[in-house]
Amino acid sequence: MKYRIVLAEDEPQIARLTTFKLEKEGYEVIWEKDGGAALESVKVNHPDVVILDVMMPVMDGYQVLKKIKEDENLKNIPVIMLTAKGQERDILKGLDLGSEDYLVKPFHPAELAARIKKIVEK
Amino acid sequence: MDNIYLLLDFFNLKELIIIGTILFLLITVLLLFVCTLYLRIYYNTKNKFLLKKQDEWESSILKYISRKRGKANFTLDIKYKDFQIFGEFVENYLINLRGDDYKRIIQLLKDIGYGEMLMRALDKANKWGKAYAAHFSGLMEYKQTKAKLKNLVNDKSPVVCYNAFEAFNRFGSKKELSQIIQNISKNKNISIIKIIEILSDHGTASNPILIKMLGDPEIDSLGKRLIVDILSFSSAIESSKAIFKLAKKTDDIELKIGCIKAIGSFEDTENASFFIENLNSENWVIRSVSAKALGKIGEERAITVLKNMLYSDKNFWVKFYSAFALKQMHEKGLEALNEILKNHHDTQVSQIINNVIQAEENVLA
Numbered sequence: 001m002k003y004r005i006v007l008a009e010d011e012p013q014i015a016r017l018t019t020f021k022l023e024k025e026g027y028e029v030i031w032e033k034d035g036g037a038a039l040e041s042v043k044v045n046h047p048d049v050v051i052l053d054v055m056m057p058v059m060d061g062y063q064v065l066k067k068i069k070e071d072e073n074l075k076n077i078p079v080i081m082l083t084a085k086g087q088e089r090d091i092l093k094g095l096d097l098g099s100e101d102y103l104v105k106p107f108h109p110a111e112l113a114a115r116i117k118k119i120v121e122k
Numbered sequence: 123m124d125n126i127y128l129l130l131d132f133f134n135l136k137e138l139i140i141i142g143t144i145l146f147l148l149i150t151v152l153l154l155f156v157c158t159l160y161l162r163i164y165y166n167t168k169n170k171f172l173l174k175k176q177d178e179w180e181s182s183i184l185k186y187i188s189r190k191r192g193k194a195n196f197t198l199d200i201k202y203k204d205f206q207i208f209g210e211f212v213e214n215y216l217i218n219l220r221g222d223d224y225k226r227i228i229q230l231l232k233d234i235g236y237g238e239m240l241m242r243a244l245d246k247a248n249k250w251g252k253a254y255a256a257h258f259s260g261l262m263e264y265k266q267t268k269a270k271l272k273n274l275v276n277d278k279s280p281v282v283c284y285n286a287f288e289a290f291n292r293f294g295s296k297k298e299l300s301q302i303i304q305n306i307s308k309n310k311n312i313s314i315i316k317i318i319e320i321l322s323d324h325g326t327a328s329n330p331i332l333i334k335m336l337g338d339p340e341i342d343s344l345g346k347r348l349i350v351d352i353l354s355f356s357s358a359i360e361s362s363k364a365i366f367k368l369a370k371k372t373d374d375i376e377l378k379i380g381c382i383k384a385i386g387s388f389e390d391t392e393n394a395s396f397f398i399e400n401l402n403s404e405n406w407v408i409r410s411v412s413a414k415a416l417g418k419i420g421e422e423r424a425i426t427v428l429k430n431m432l433y434s435d436k437n438f439w440v441k442f443y444s445a446f447a448l449k450q451m452h453e454k455g456l457e458a459l460n461e462i463l464k465n466h467h468d469t470q471v472s473q474i475i476n477n478v479i480q481a482e483e484n485v486l487a
Contacts, residue, residue, distance in 0.1 A: 013180065013214045017223070020184050108221030 035059025260289030386415025417447025
């Protein structure tokens, strides 16, 4: 079974590398460049996991997370937040809003893949 | 020549000047238009070419990091003239990644000879090229450049100096860094503030150096204020002693205030007497931050003094923070506040106490 991931990341190189790595692990990855597009994509595609960068244009990661958790049809989709170094205190904010997990940048794509695997196996 | 005489027959000098001016302006506008068009086409073409190159680089990098060890079936030929634009492209990976992928990209850079390009740029490039090479050496943690970076740290160009220092900050030892800082602080072209900012970017590992700098007489009050703020922000409790010593010694009010705030933020009860002593300061800000610090550490010895300040101090903020400090002392503090409400009928004091009691703590902290 191919699990579907929506990846919301505005830095194209990192997004493409992450997509490349996750696709090698067998996931289907839909990449969105901003929070608004990511939210629409989640509504349309109903992914198995959502990965949200915190700092994004249009809508930041927290706003998207909040909207996902407020929607009856989407609230059970697990979300992983990607936060920048030095903003670890904001990790609590993400967890409070309902994210399943988080990773601090700089991050290891293999670690992200491992966390996704843990979530989908649950 | 005959044409000129013909023209002079039809027009007088004034009219000729006007016509000449108009023609000149038209030609200038036309030239500007042609130049703009040329530059636009040139940069669009250059940009397209760069994007194509970046796509090729990205494809090679992804192939490299996904290859099994021992296979070398990729090509990535970077010329020295492209060293900076390639560096700017690869930077994003180095800044955002860690672990195996990060290490593989570093190995890739070494395999394609990028390290040698950095060494060459550190020697021969202009100041911007040197600054970039220094910056990238730090990102790549390319220790072969250490000796060159040590020299560049004393470069007369601040931009080269800062980038070299920043690179050293990433991979130099603490001893080497301390030696460099001692030399840098004597260089009048270099801002010690910038050095402190670079140190603070590299987290708590720089704290011992920053703490040592608090005792350096060459560093002015502004630099020390910045250091105190950084140490406070990173909750560097180990700096409490050094900051306390500085607070007692300094005549600079702003620095003293910063020190009191920092020590207060560490919530170290050992310094309670110091805060109580500063409640008598002539400066209202010092009195306020001392009151606030006493509230944070929950020093019940200060209850009586804080009560007195609440109804006798002339400054609104001193009263406010005295009330807030009492609130933070929970039962005994709240008892004191209620007693004041009951026995003293000063409207301002009653209003302050009621506001403080009702307000959420995180709003006031």
